[in-house]
Amino acid sequence: MTLLADQIERYSRQIILKDIGGVGQAKLLDSTVFILGAGGLGSPAAFYLAAAGVGRLVIADSDQVELSNLQRQILHTTQRVGESKVLSAKKALQEINPEVNIVTISERITQENITPILDGCDLVLDGSDNFSTRYLLNKACLSQKKILVSAAVLGFEGQIATFAHGVDDKAPCYRCLFPKPPEYAPTCSSAGVLGAVVGTVGTLQAAEGIKLLLGIGQNLVGSMLLINIFDNIFHNINVPKLQNCPTCGDNS
Numbered sequence: 001m002t003l004l005a006d007q008i009e010r011y012s013r014q015i016i017l018k019d020i021g022g023v024g025q026a027k028l029l030d031s032t033v034f035i036l037g038a039g040g041l042g043s044p045a046a047f048y049l050a051a052a053g054v055g056r057l058v059i060a061d062s063d064q065v066e067l068s069n070l071q072r073q074i075l076h077t078t079q080r081v082g083e084s085k086v087l088s089a090k091k092a093l094q095e096i097n098p099e100v101n102i103v104t105i106s107e108r109i110t111q112e113n114i115t116p117i118l119d120g121c122d123l124v125l126d127g128s129d130n131f132s133t134r135y136l137l138n139k140a141c142l143s144q145k146k147i148l149v150s151a152a153v154l155g156f157e158g159q160i161a162t163f164a165h166g167v168d169d170k171a172p173c174y175r176c177l178f179p180k181p182p183e184y185a186p187t188c189s190s191a192g193v194l195g196a197v198v199g200t201v202g203t204l205q206a207a208e209g210i211k212l213l214l215g216i217g218q219n220l221v222g223s224m225l226l227i228n229i230f231d232n233i234f235h236n237i238n239v240p241k242l243q244n245c246p247t248c249g250d251n252s
């Protein structure tokens, strides 16, 4: 793929990075990323991927924009309260970068519809907020050989990890980390979250995604970055593969 003059200008600040260059930019323009959720994590992730020129973004969310979303879900506006989140997201992203192809899916992700959705996607970003959806996406990434960048936030804290079990059978999956859903899993709607914390973690998902698409830098496969914005502590922990994991283990 040859870059056009206006593409060279638009992406000049990342094309001059030696790890990206024109070849890396062409690769991004030729990539497809699936983003589950046009909410707090999906907003910064989609904004930065679109701005960076990832050629095709497939975004799924079945919700409508609510006033209480706007404190952190920066794809949406006061004027678009009541609209479908994916259509609101598409408007915001095309204003930043009209050359990105935005595919919107306004239905819930299920075992039945996930396979055709992930077909043709190079990478999966999970911005969902519940364990059943995360498990479903994790399993689909295993069977369809996709790399999954998973993240979660609550209060002033967040976490992000990459699961490459679909392409490397020695790599752990999301369920190796959380074999069973916790009995008590507080949500942002019940326990609260700071918008800037979600923004930080969603932005890290975008950066991790770009690095994975280009095969550059140190990724988060086999580890998880824990972020505590309240105390300004970032640390990385190992995520081992679980031998009897219900999704990727020996007997699964």
Ligand SMILES: [Zn+2]
Pocket (backbone or CB within 6 Å): 172, 173, 174, 175, 176, 177, 242, 245, 246, 247, 248, 249
């Ligand atoms: Zn596993």
